[in-house]
């Protein structure tokens with residue numbers, strides 16, 4: 001399986017603080033069946049702007065460290081890009097970080113709600129050549145209140161990433177119900193862990209894929225953690241259930 005959203009790189013955001021925790025997280029993911037992780041630290045963290053060059057370097061160091069500790073997991077560089085004005089400012093000065101050097105950009109909406117100017121983000125980022133993957137919309141309060149409102153601000157043919165822990169109920173019934181409902185939204189769906197630690201919200205996809213299988217069937221649920229994330233990494237088309 002492939003996990004497209006994970007905060008396992010050490011000391012760069014609110015994910016793993018050091019390489020030991022990176023290893024513990026990777027071991028959990030490996031036991032679950034994850035073989036490729038796209039490491040996606042937050043683009044902005046505190047007062048810091050994380051640089052893609054540093055993430056690339058850290059991802060290859062982490063991959064080597066894991067290999068030395070018998071976890072031969074592939075670690076690709078990525079980042080989680082927020083829908084904030086400073087992202088559009090940054091766009092003017094150069095390329096934004098994507099998932100594993102593809103054209104796919106992991107776009108994170110605020111938990112409070114999808115911003116009203118989301119269509120402007122979609123337009124400007126798409127015009128700049130990026131393909132958008134919306135991170136965990138099921139965790140947005142406005143989407144939880146009205147799941148159908150998402151289509152008005154984020155084009156219905158674009159893929160969304162549901163967080164595995166939402167589907168298994170770790171974020172409460174509202175996120176779980178919304179995630180289950182979005183599975184049938186007609187959009188391409190990716191499952192990812194958005195894991196931050198080895199002891200809670202751990203890198204794991206298998207349980208969530210089983211939940212999804214009851215809604216979209218076993219074949220598509222399997223594709224959500226294998227073929228679809230691979231298609232995004234290889235800049236190929238993705239498909240709905």
Ligand SMILES: [Fe+2]
Nearest residue numbers: 005007080194
């Ligand atoms: Fe994240």
